[in-house]
Amino acid sequence: MLELRLVQGSLLKKVLESIKDLVNDANFDCSSSGFSLQAMDSSHVALVALLLRSEGFEHYRCDRNISMGMNLGNMSKMLKCAGNDDIITIKADDGSDTVTFMFESPTQDKISDFEMKLMDIDSEHLGIPEAEYQSIVTMPSAEFARICKDLSGIGDTVVISVTKEGVKFSTRGDIGTANIVCRQNTTVDKPEEATVINMSEPVSLTFALRYMNSFTKATTLSNTVTISLSSELPVVVEYKIAEMGYIRFYLAPKIEEDDEGETKPEV
C-alpha cells in the first residue's frame, strides 16, 4: 500500500513538465526514505535523477519498496488536470497494475481521481559516485536559462569556462561568435540573485546546447541553479525542490567539439 500526500501539488506538476520531454518512460522508485526517479533520456546521452524526500510529504506511507513504471507523457497529461493550488495524493494498492492520482481543491469542493496503467520498464539503477568538482557555479536559474536560449540562436554547443572572476559561456556558428561573461557577485539584495563561484581549479568544457536547453525546463522549480564541473566528469545541473529534494541532470562533455573550439587554427 502506497499513499503519498503532497500539499504543494504544483511541485509534482512542475517536475513532470521538467522531464517529460527528455524521458519518455521511467520507473518511479518508492521507499521509506522518499519518492525518486533515475532515467536516461531517450537518446541515452543525458541522465535525470529526481528525489522527493518522505519528510516533504504531509502524509507518507510506503509499506514496501516498489518501482512503478510510468509513461511520463501520460502522467503529465493527468497532472495537468490538477489545479495549481491542489493537494495531490499518489496512491497504489499492493500488486496493482495501476496508480491513482487524487487532486483535492483547497476548498475540498472538487475531488478528482485519475487512474493510470503502469508499465513494465527494464532499467538498471546506475550508482552515481559522489565526486569532488573542480568548479561549482551557483547562479540565478532564469539567467542560466536565458543564456542557453540566447546562445542556441547562434550555435549548437556551449563552452563553459570557469575562473575565479566568473563564468563564461561561449558559442560559435555560421553567423558569428558569442561570449557571455557572468561575474561572481555576492553583494545582492536577495540571496537567490547571487552568482557564486566555488573553484579549486579552472575548467573549460563543451556541451550540446540542445540538452542544456532541455534541462532549463526545471527553472520553474527553483530560483537558483548549481552547475558542477570537472574535466573528467559529466556536468551536474541541479535544481533544488523546495525543502524536499532536487532534480539533477548529468551530461558528458563533448570531447571533439571542445578540441575544435580551443585549438582549431583560425582560417
Place this chain on the structure above:
Amino acid sequence: MLELRLVQGSLLKKVLESIKDLVNDANFDCSSSGFSLQAMDSSHVALVALLLRSEGFEHYRCDRNISMGMNLGNMSKMLKCAGNDDIITIKADDGSDTVTFMFESPTQDKISDFEMKLMDIDSEHLGIPEAEYQSIVTMPSAEFARICKDLSGIGDTVVISVTKEGVKFSTRGDIGTANIVCRQNTTVDKPEEATVINMSEPVSLTFALRYMNSFTKATTLSNTVTISLSSELPVVVEYKIAEMGYIRFYLAPKIEEDDEGETKPEV
C-alpha cells in the same frame, strides 16, 4: 428599417466568438421583442439558441420582423474590428441585401462602418418545447470549461452523473480513467462561485466532449453556467448574457457510449 444600438458592444463580439466555430451560416431573426438566432451546428448534432431581448438595447427599432442570413465567420471578422468599449449599432434598410455594423469609440473620435452582404439561408425554426428537467446544475462557468478541457485530454466522451451531493464528470481512454466530483456548495463568498444542484431524480448521461468543449467558448459571457439534464432529452448548457438574454446549447446524449460506460464488465 432596423436599428439596434447596443452600448455594451463587447457582448455581441463575445456571442460571435462563442458560436462561429460551431455554426457557419445562420439566420438572425429580428422582431419587436428581440434579436435572436437558432441554428444547428454544421454536422447537425448540436443546436444553438441565442436571445438578446429588445430591452437590453439602448435604442431598438425593428419596423417589421426580418430574418437576416449571415456567414458567422465573416460577421466575426467584422466585429473583431470593434473595440471592447465600443458601442455597436446593427442597421439594415428594408429590402436591402446588406447589413451595416457601426462601431463608435467611447469618446466618439473613431466611427467605423462595416457593411456585409446578407445570404439566403434555408432553415426551419424548430419549436423547442419547455421541459421539466430531472437535474439542474448551476456552477462556475470557468470550472465547467476547465473540466471539459481536462477530460478531453484523457477520453472522447464525458459521463455526467448528478446526485444530491454533487455532480460527477467521468471519462475513460487509452491511458486510463478520470472522475471529477464537484460538491454542492452554496456557502461561498460570491454567488457566482456556488455550485447548486436542483434534483428531482438522479441522472447519468454521456456526451461527446468535442461539443462540450465547443460550448464552453461562451464562458466569457457569464460567470456561471446552468446544465439541465433529463434521461430522455438533450442536455441544455445555458450561459446568461448580462440582463438581456442567453445563449443555449442543446446536445443529445450518446446512447451506446452510456451503456458501454455503465454496464460493460471489467476485463
Place this chain on the structure above:
Amino acid sequence: MLELRLVQGSLLKKVLESIKDLVNDANFDCSSSGFSLQAMDSSHVALVALLLRSEGFEHYRCDRNISMGMNLGNMSKMLKCAGNDDIITIKADDGSDTVTFMFESPTQDKISDFEMKLMDIDSEHLGIPEAEYQSIVTMPSAEFARICKDLSGIGDTVVISVTKEGVKFSTRGDIGTANIVCRQNTTVDKPEEATVINMSEPVSLTFALRYMNSFTKATTLSNTVTISLSSELPVVVEYKIAEMGYIRFYLAPKIEEDDEGETKPEV
C-alpha cells in the same frame, strides 16, 4: 575605429524588429553625424530610412565614414540576446570584416560580446528630396496599427482620405466594405493621444495594406505616428525614436486601385 555606446539599448532592438521582416540585407552608414540606414524592401516597393543622431549616444566615436553591410535577420538574432535594460555598444576596427555588439547589464554583472561577419552589399543611396505635403496626419501609433490590422481582415488595399474634419481609412473585399473615420481631436489628456490634421489640400490615396501592416511593427518605438500624403508623392509613415532620430517608411500609392475604388460604377 568605430565605437557607439547606446545606454537605452532597447531602442536598437526595437529598430531591428521594425525592419528585419521588410529588409533582408542593408548597409548601415556611420558618419560623425550619426548612424543611419536607407534600404528598399526585398520586393523593391517600399523604402526604409533610419537615423540615430550621434548626440543620442552616450559615447560616439567614428573616425571616418564607413558603410557596414549586415544581414538584418542575423543582426536581430544577436540583438535579441541583449536584455531590455542593457547598454549596447557597436564596435568595429578599421578594415575589419566583422562588427561586435557588446551588451552590458545595468549592474555590470553580465557582459556579452557578439561578433558578426559583415557583408558586401551593392546599394546606391537615393536622395530623398524634401517635399511639401498636402496633408499631414499625426495620430496615436497604436490606433493606426489597429486600423491597418483590422482592415486587412476585409480587403487588400486601404484608401486614406484626409479632410479638415478627419482622416478616413476605407477598404473593400469579398465579404463587404469598411470605413473607419478618425476625427481631429486635440483636447486630450495626454499629447500623444491627439489626432491632428495639417491640411493644405484634401487628398485620397490608395496603398497596399500588406506594407502598411509591415510599417506598423515600428509602433513600439513611438506613441505617435505621422503620415504625410500628397497626390504625386509616396506616403511617408514616420515614427520618432526618442530624442535621437526617426524611422521613416516610404510607399508609392497604387494608381489603378485608387481609380477603381473611386470611379468604378456600382454594379
